[in-house]
Amino acid sequence: MLSVIIPTKGVEQPAVATLAALVPGAAAGVIAEVLLVDRTGNGVIERVADVAGCRFLKFEGTRAAALAAGARAARSPWLMFLHAGAVLDSGWIDETTQFIQNVSLSGRPRAGVFRYARSPYTNTRIRDAFKFVGRMITGPSAEQGLLIARDHYERLGGHGVDSRRPETRLLRQLGRASRTQLRSRIMVVA
Numbered sequence: 001m002l003s004v005i006i007p008t009k010g011v012e013q014p015a016v017a018t019l020a021a022l023v024p025g026a027a028a029g030v031i032a033e034v035l036l037v038d039r040t041g042n043g044v045i046e047r048v049a050d051v052a053g054c055r056f057l058k059f060e061g062t063r064a065a066a067l068a069a070g071a072r073a074a075r076s077p078w079l080m081f082l083h084a085g086a087v088l089d090s091g092w093i094d095e096t097t098q099f100i101q102n103v104s105l106s107g108r109p110r111a112g113v114f115r116y117a118r119s120p121y122t123n124t125r126i127r128d129a130f131k132f133v134g135r136m137i138t139g140p141s142a143e144q145g146l147l148i149a150r151d152h153y154e155r156l157g158g159h160g161v162d163s164r165r166p167e168t169r170l171l172r173q174l175g176r177a178s179r180t181q182l183r184s185r186i187m188v189v190a
Helices: 012-027 044-052 063-073 092-106 126-138 150-155 166-174
Strands: 002-008 031-038 055-058 078-081 086-088 111-116 146-149 179-188
Touching: 002 012, 002 063, 012 031, 012 044, 012 086, 012 092, 031 044, 031 063, 044 055, 055 063, 063 078, 063 166, 078 150, 092 111, 092 146, 092 179, 146 150, 146 166
Parallel strands: 002 031, 002 078, 031 055, 111 179
Antiparallel strands: 078 146, 086 179, 111 146
């Protein structure tokens, strides 16, 4: 049903935190595969993928090209892009399933982003307040993840390989009309 693509930077802890949050989704049959796309080549993420039963994709190039390569390698009709260190709350499974069913039945292409939640273990800084206001004005950030049908992703041109901020560009291309903010929260722990 769903392929999860997680670009990594060769660091184990954030990737493991994200994978741990995805285990219930895999057990429920929502997640068909998880792809860890690593650009460092230090072997750490390859070992994590092996232990966790994920697919590993070594990639040299820009983040945009890595995201696009992960999407091409994915096998499912739905794609979920998450940052390493992003942890979804427990309600994401039911909501994601309902969202996919509703979009499939409606025939209208839509994408979903998760509701941003600040980690309760981090100190609040003035920068966090500016980020909050920025999200209210400009829309969601790439840290909030993206849930999108493969055919819709391809129609939009995916993550532009030449783009400097490919995730932000894709979210802007979606626009408010074809983007839904899901109720499930996402925290970035790293």
